[in-house]
Amino acid sequence: MDTLQILRMNGGEGETSYAKNSVVQRKIMSYESPSIEEAVTDILCKNFSETMGMADLGCSSGPNTLTLVSEVIDMVNSKSQKMGFSLPEVRVSLNDLPGNDFNDIFVSLPTFYQKQEEEKGKGFRNNCFISCVGGSFYGRLFPKKSLHLVHSSSSLHWLSRAPPRLAVDAAVPLNKGKIYISKTSPSSVSKAYLSQFREDLSLFLKSRSEEMVPGGRMVLSFLGRTSADPATEHGGHQWELLAKALTSMVSEGRVLEEKIDSFNAPYYAPSLEEVRNEVEEEGSFVIKSLKALEVEWDAGFQTDSACEIQENKRKISSRGGRVAKTIRAVVESMLESQFGRDIIDDLFVKYAELVDDYFSRTTPIYINLVLSVTRKGP
Template identity: 55%
Template sequence: METVVETLHMNKGAGETSYAMNSFVQRKIISLTNQATEKAIMEILCSKRRPITKMGIADLGCSSGPNALRVISEIVEAINATSSLLNHQAPKELMFYMNDLFTNDFNNIFASLPSFHKKIRQQKSNYNNGNIGSNCFVSAVPGSFYGRLFPTKSLHFVHSSSSLHWLSQVPCGLEDERGRGLNKGKLYISKSSPNCVLEAYLQQFQNDFSQFLESRSQEMINGGLMVLSFMGRKSKDPTSANCCYQWELLANALMTMVSEGLVKEEDVDSFNAPYYAPCFEELKIEIEKEGSFMVNSYETYEVDWDDGMELQSDDNDLLGRKMSSGERVAKTIRAVVESMLESHFGSHIMDDLFQRYAKLVEDHLSKTRTKYINLVISLVKRQ
């Protein structure tokens, strides 16, 4: 069986179903973290008696497409603006580490670096306090962030957006003694899921998030900051619609294919998404238990399933037809989860599956506006 490290990656390239062309919701979420990021940069630059000359910054789960380098551009802008405001010399060297799993489309990022450096030089011209444009180094660091990635005490700032809800593996304990799936007809936690399924998912999240914190605690300087955003939930109930209904509808689409003999029911029963949408209380427990970080700030945002998609310049399908909200949402979900579904069910059903999914989403949105819940948390490394 293939592992999450092998199968979890956003759709590559720049085609119609690629992540690069269908990551508007993620862009919206990144914009929601800007205020926390700017505040964190201000605190880092203010906390040192001497100006920082060299600054290590990591973006964990950077994925690919335009969002990846947008994050770095905004961080550089915040560093420039803050240094100018404080009348400090800006750091002479910024080392940006772009991290994602080995299967990530890093080539897409690298191809955009010339235009990125041009933008940085333009930003620099607005300030007179540093030599950032020619000393901004960007490198890729492939690997799982649920383990060590960087040298000890090498990072001042860590950013992660829309990534930490992905688990390191499918939770254990989701099959009976005969190897049959316990979460029947579902892909993720649902109202019909047995308690043992809910417990297995929570246990896996606790293990992973604790490992994430422990790894970063070794890599970050004392007083360094992290800004993390998750798909999460407000309710303590892990089956609440805001955190799992997109998976519910995807399971429903697959079960219609089961009823028509196009997909085997046992294949649906045996697929479990390596995903968990936590609530703040669950995050806080693990942060306090691990002990290396303090919560600096915390915000909860509601995001429409199709938020930001009105920014898409080409809102038509291949036939020139105006796409519905359901179709646009289906494309964003497909860009994220298709690699995992394809390895389990086969590539031959993907077009049919997501056409059915689009119709179910469209029907759902016509009745109610279920929203994603996005948690943004800022953590400071204890001295």
């Protein structure tokens, strides 16, 4: 499965869009702020120049995208003034796969610039230059030594492809009835996923090392796990429940069993140790910090009063319903490609029910890893 062809967040501003259902990702981004601020300070102290290159990889679309840009610009301005530097021009490159809704970003830019100039002064437009770059971050995207700061949030758990070792004859499925690593999966499945993750992360790091200036900083946030067990619930139970929802539709004659057996999510939630080992082995970066944070499955919905008001208007009565919309906004394109458009609405009704049942028995959490690294010298 080529992720480049089938992975994209739901575009637009509709009820199932990523823009309307990305509060969990927004909550995760809020946890990154201390690491980003430390990185910005370090860059200005060691690599100050008249221009600063920044890239946000896997930016998607919707309100989260430009919120991050605004926060980074605020940090750059504040730190520069405290250090007695003139404000540098910041070149911001927003990257995602070609199927991303870049139109949404372009349409929102005039309003973004107007708001920023009202808050920060008329000079903002002359200090911040935003462009979009379509393409996979598992490969080169930018000129050599053009970036000082690289950021990526809720993206690197997506692999460049599902592990090819799992693409065997459907008559002998390696991961029968599952779409990700499960307690019942043979060890060959988890080994195949780890191998693909290592290959992808190594390529990601190598590509960024060529694009970043020596001493440049990178802050990466993605779903992972603290357990050594790749089948731990915190590592991917959302996929286990999705497999159950799909399996329930087999008996209804709406989903073919072999379609489930041949679908493997292009996703991997690595452990802290797996991330550390790969960064050290690739060798281009020094780890400044690597930490794991817990995030509830419906985080953000509980604290964002404006969002709660909107959700009540939409008559979403359960936590499972909110989680289902969040997951749907992210994986719908993949599922539609494999199982067809007709089942999607009913599939996520079933999924919401399974998530509600799971909430009744436990408090589901994601483990979010935050990695901050420095590009080694020349």
